[in-house]
């Protein structure tokens with residue numbers, strides 16, 4: 001069976017990715033910053049777990065050492081934060097804004113660089129896929145102002161992912177920028193219209209149907225193309 005690696009899987013959308021891929025019989029490698037407290041994840045039968053903080057170079061390199069040259073058919077860079085509570089002109093916390101970039105933009109890039117060899121190693125099974133979980137809030141054309149830390153970190157992720165898509169075509173790796181919709185999680189809150197199972201089932205279809213020809217696309221959970 002194919003292998004998926006999900007970064008940031010102890011709750012929310014990452015946890016649902018892990019549940020659904022396992023239920024489909026995939027080999028699932030999942031990560032959490034703090035494994036002892038990742039109770040929901042640890043109770044999933046058959047899952048392979050590692051500790052990972054995407055902002056820490058040593059954490060990423062120790063994961064890579066552990067994985068060795070194992071092929072990864074799909075890598076999902078899901079870990080993300082909203083950033084400081086108040087992101088207004090009047091009250092921006094600049095240190096927290098920088099940390100938002102560390103997690104949402106530099107983290108996925110660091111992970112992509114570290115796991116590229118594992119993705120390439122899966123090319124004989126079909127097109128390996130590198131999926132970045134971004135947000136519609138990273139769309140410049142959609143922005144109505146506000147939420148500057150989160151929006152800018154995801155807009156930057158979009159640019160990084162679009163660039164990587166061009167670069168990694170020669171390696172046969174497809175890159176996707178995926179918006180899950182507004183979903184009920186700790187981040188999305190209780191008023192979100194979507195529940196995680198629907199969002200993730202849609203995103204899994206989008207990942208499954210991705211091709212090298214459409215690498216670098218910015219898509220929502222229904223496969224709809226979004227404006228940058």
Ligand SMILES: NC(=O)c1ccc[n+]([C@@H]2O[C@H](COP(=O)([O-])OP(=O)(O)OC[C@H]3O[C@@H](n4cnc5c(N)ncnc54)[C@H](OP(=O)(O)O)[C@@H]3O)[C@@H](O)[C@H]2O)c1
Pocket residue numbers: 007008009010011012013014032033034052053054055078079080081103133134135136179180181182183184185186187188189192
């Ligand atoms: N929910 C929505 O409506 C929505 C909409 C658009 C996009 N998204 C995106 O979807 C992704 C998942 O969001 P969610 O709603 O599931 O959020 P969530 O419930 O807040 O979960 C975020 C996940 O990211 C992990 N994480 C945070 N910082 C990390 C780090 N430095 N290293 C590794 N993992 C880290 C968290 O781990 P800890 O528990 O250790 O903090 C947690 O597993 C995010 O990228 C988010 O921006 C969500």
